[in-house]
Structures are given as structure tokens and as C-alpha cells.
Amino acid sequence: MSNSNQVRQSVSEFYTQAVKSESGCGCGCGGGDAVPKGFAAQFAGYGDDVAGLPADAVANSFGCGNPLAFSEVKPGEVVLDLGSGAGIDLLIAARKVGPSGRVIGVDMTDEMIARARANAAEAGFANIEVRKGIIEDLPAEAASVDWVISNCVINLSPEKDRVFAEIARVLKPGGRMLVSDIVVQDVPAWVRESMALYASCVAGAVSEAEYVEGLRRAGLVDVEVRERYLYDFDQVRALIESEVPAEATASCCGPAPSSCCGGDTAPIDAAAIAAEVAQKVWSAKFHARKP
Numbered sequence: 195m196s197n198s199n200q201v202r203q204s205v206s207e208f209y210t211q212a213v214k215s216e217s218g219c220g221c222g223c224g225g226g227d228a229v230p231k232g233f234a235a236q237f238a239g240y241g242d243d244v245a246g247l248p249a250d251a252v253a254n255s256f257g258c259g260n261p262l263a264f265s266e267v268k269p270g271e272v273v274l275d276l277g278s279g280a281g282i283d284l285l286i287a288a289r290k291v292g293p294s295g296r297v298i299g300v301d302m303t304d305e306m307i308a309r310a311r312a313n314a315a316e317a318g319f320a321n322i323e324v325r326k327g328i329i330e331d332l333p334a335e336a337a338s339v340d341w342v343i344s345n346c347v348i349n350l351s352p353e354k355d356r357v358f359a360e361i362a363r364v365l366k367p368g369g370r371m372l373v374s375d376i377v378v379q380d381v382p383a384w385v386r387e388s389m390a391l392y393a394s395c396v397a398g399a400v401s402e403a404e405y406v407e408g409l410r411r412a413g414l415v416d417v418e419v420r421e422r423y424l425y426d427f428d429q430v431r432a433l434i435e436s437e438v439p440a441e442a443t444a445s446c447c448g449p450a451p452s453s454c455c456g457g458d459t460a461p462i463d464a465a466a467i468a469a470e471v472a473q474k475v476w477s478a479k480f481h482a483r484k485p
């Protein structure tokens with residue numbers, strides 16, 4: 195198996211466990227072991243957008259923002275969600291596009307796909323389709339969607355340039371992208387090389403500048419950061435403590451296998467890591483357009 199496939203498998207195993215567990219954390223969560231399910235959605239700033247949605251979709255929200263907040267998505271349009279998880283953003287998108295529009299989710303984790311389909315059925319949306327696939331090779335036709343959205347997923351990809359190229363491929367001319375994601379700046383190498391911190395959205399994240407350059411290299415225009423949410427020491431510490439269970443530290447082999455296997459099996463010192471990365475990790479919302 196290639197190194198990239200190993201990373202995807204490891205991430206998928208992590209999210210299979212996360213959706214089955216009682217705590218509600220994923221990327222961008224904060225609050226430690228006592229975090230109730232649904233906390234992540236509050237932290238991501240959904241507000242009234244989640245009113246009336248199935249509780250399971252809200253409880254299993256693992257995002258770090260609300261990509262569709264203040265968006266100009268219109269009835270009848272087609273929205274594609276990369277890494278749709280349990281489906282919270284699919285449901286919000288389905289409300290916006292209405293019965294004449296379509297919403298497609300793509301995820302690689304069976305457990306997540308099943309949840310998203312069940313949540314779409316419970317909410318009564320017949321215009322949501324969830325496809326199994328990887329975001330580096332999207333199961334979607336070229337120039338077929340008006341909007342690409344994603345919430346805290348691209349940081350998890352070991353092949354971000356492939357993802358950016360796929361976004362450019364599937365968007366219709368004039369189509370737009372709204373992505374909430376974790377970015378980092380000046381994080382030390384030992385943090386970036388930790389597979390234990392990879393699935394919790396810290397170690398695989400790139401800088402805002404790298405993100406913007408990657409989107410532009412893919413041929414997208416009007417690339418800009420529209421919102422930022424900076425995590426403080428307590429939030430980063432809570433994120434790490436709630437995200438890195440012992441079994442996650444033991445399952446390794448990430449982008450830097452020589453430094454992960456073995457090294458990550460030592461107990462994680464969340465406070466030390468938080469002290470190192472607080473003010474260097476934030477959630478950003480990126481906008482881009484296909485010319």
C-alpha cells in the first residue's frame with residue numbers, strides 16, 4: 195500500500211471510531227473528555243442553521259466551521275461536499291438548494307456514509323446522494339457542480355494538490371468553492387510529523403499561504419480567506435486531549451513513517467504540545483472560483 199493510502203486508511207479508522215464513540219469531537223473540537231456530543235457543532239458556529247436537523251447529524255459533526263454560512267447558494271443548484279461525514283453540511287445545503295437542486299457528499303469511511311444516508315432519510319431530503327470515494331479522485335463528472343464545500347477535511351489529505359485539482363475539475367465554469375479548514379503557521383517539525391496529531395487535524399494542516407497557492411496553482415481565481423477563528427491554549431489542549439486516545443497514538447504510519455512508528459507510542463503531553471502550537475493553529479474559511 196502506498197504511503198498516501200496508509201494515511202487515508204489510518205484517518206478512516208480514526209473517524210470510524212470517532213463516529214461510534216460517545217464523545218463528539220473531531221477536528222476543531224474543544225472541551226476535553228467531558229465534551230458532550232454536539233459540542234463541535236456549537237464550536238463551529240452553526241447557530242440557527244442546525245435547528246430542526248436530526249440530532250445524530252449535529253452530534254456527529256466533526257467540522258471546524260460553517261462553510262455555508264452567509265453563502266449565496268441558490269435553489270436549483272448542485273452542491274458537492276468533500277468528506278461529508280455524518281452529513282451536517284449536506285442537510286444545510288439541501289435546505290438551501292431546495293427540491294429542484296441536488297447535494298452530493300463524498301466520503302471514504304463506510305460508517306460515516308451510512309450515518310449521512312440515514313440522517314438525510316430522517317430529515318426527509320430526497321435530493322441528497324452520498325458516494326463512496328476519496329477526495330483526491332472524486333467520483334463526480336467534470337464541470338458538474340455549482341459549489342464545492344468542505345469542512346475540516348482537506349487538512350487530512352496527504353495529497354492536497356490532487357484535491358485542489360479535483361475541485362477545479364468538478365466545478366462548472368463560474369462555480370465556487372467554500373471550504374472551512376484548519377491551518378497552521380510555524381508549527382515545529384516534531385508536531386507536524388506526529389501521526390497521533392494527524393487525524394485530529396493539526397499535523398497534516400498547511401499554512402494559509404500554502405493553501406491559497408495550491409488553489410491558485412489548480413487554476414482557481416478569486417482565492418481569499420473570508421473568516422478566521424484562532425484557537426487559544428485551552429482549546430488546543432482540549433482538542434489534543436479529546437482527540438488522541440492511546441489506541442490512536444499506537445496506530446501510526448503517516449506522511450513521515452520513519453518518525454512516526456515507535457515515536458508516537460509514547461504518552462502524549464497535551465499541555466506541552468498546546469504551549470507549542472497555541473496561536474499557531476486556526477480555522478480559516480477559503481473562497482475560490484473557477485474562471
Ligand SMILES: C[S@@+](CC[C@H](N)C(=O)[O-])C[C@H]1O[C@@H](n2cnc3c(N)ncnc32)[C@H](O)[C@@H]1O
Nearest residue numbers: 255256257277278279301302303306328329345
Ligand atoms: C473531520 S471529519 C469532517 C466531517 C464533516 N465534514 C463534518 O464537518 O462533520 C473528516 C471526514 O472526512 C473523511 N475523509 C478524510 N480524508 C478523506 C479522503 N482523503 N477522502 C475521502 N474522505 C475523507 C473522513 O472519513 C471523515 O468523515
